[in-house]
Amino acid sequence: MTTDAIDHAPGEHHLVHRTGWLRAAVLGANDGIISVSSLIVGVAAAPGSTASTVLVAGVAALVGGALAMAAGEYVSVSSQADTENADLARESAELERSPVTETRELAAIYEGRGVEPSLAIQVAEQMMAHDALGAHRRDELGLADDGASQPMQAAVSSALAFAAGAILPVIAALAPRSAVLYAVPATALVLLGVLGALGAKAGGAPIGRAMIRVVLLGVLAMGMTALIGAFTGAVV
Template identity: 50%
Template sequence: MTAVQPDEPHAAGLSSRLNWLRAGVLGANDGIVSTAGLVVGVAAATTASGPILTAGVAGLIAGAVSMALGEYVSVSTQRDTEKALLEKERRELAESPEEELAELAAMYEHKGLSSATAKLVAEELTEHDAFAAHVDIELNIDPDELTNPWQAAIASAISFSVGALLPLIAILLPPPSARIPVTFAAVLIALALTGTISAQLGGSRRHRAVVRILVGGALAMLITYGIGQLVGHVGGI
């Protein structure tokens, strides 16, 4: 019989890494769409490179900071909630160990074990590590792997910035007459790629995810292009 390798990745750890990867892809997608819409709108109003570069860089920085702050606040709140739940469980174990043991056994019985087996499992797990046993089945929280708000903030800022660089480069490199078509093409290709990756990570249908993201990205650029044309015409830019 083949022995189970002790260093095989735990399912929860793998799921956590996939969630981080999915968040990174979505952050890059946000950077692509928001910056593309911004620079296309400015490029529709003026052919001067200075305003386009200024708007693109400002949008990149503002978006990255906004993403980082939002993620930091969100994850900090989640972490505070997890810590409060863990502390509550510690207190209940200290104050009512017998009731907590009965509760643990009832949970395993609810999962399908017989009453006698559930009680035996609960007792053995409690003897080994009562706190870990309870937080695993009750809260589905690993006390050693609480979410890190700084890590989340930095990852969000980086993924957004990487995505935002694509439309910024695409709008500045070509000659003025080709800027908008080249940017449209580059952005739609990038969105097709991020949509494909997101679908694969989420286990959803690739075609639907790609079409949805392409339509959204194209609409964003078309709307800002129209606004840029209107503002440029009215303002005489």
């Protein structure tokens, strides 16, 4: 490594640390936009549906979807936290019972990453002396150092992201009954394009491709529900 590279390293700026919260926020908002808009369009496309029916469907989808997202995320993250805590408790017991074996285990991990055996054991010993459980948490279990999983925080964040994505399509459903089939899809597609652009920009990915991807998926979802709504409404 050159001196220039060493001097430059502290100033390097990476975006990978954003992937966790970015994925959760984009997923929640995207789900809110597509699912609620699709439901509104499906109900609106059914012959005989009224403006109040369409609006009630939209509000119910927003509330139900947000709560479902919160519940699903809470259960998922709680299960993850339980697994992490069980692994950490087991690892802590093993460190107390056989620290030498655990040091060798850590050294073997470093050797597998290309560190020479003599240096690997030195690094492992120093890491064990500094923070044995932390070293095994990162290098053996592959868990991040940013604290334990937080189910309630994840649940609230997902619900808010879903509601933020769904609220504007619901407001668009307040348009006159004859205009709902145009206002809601147009609102949803604009929001999806903006969301795709923001997500790509925050993650350092190509903006155009991200926008096209989410907009096409939105068109497909709303188109399918509109057809289903029109067909089932006509049959019923």
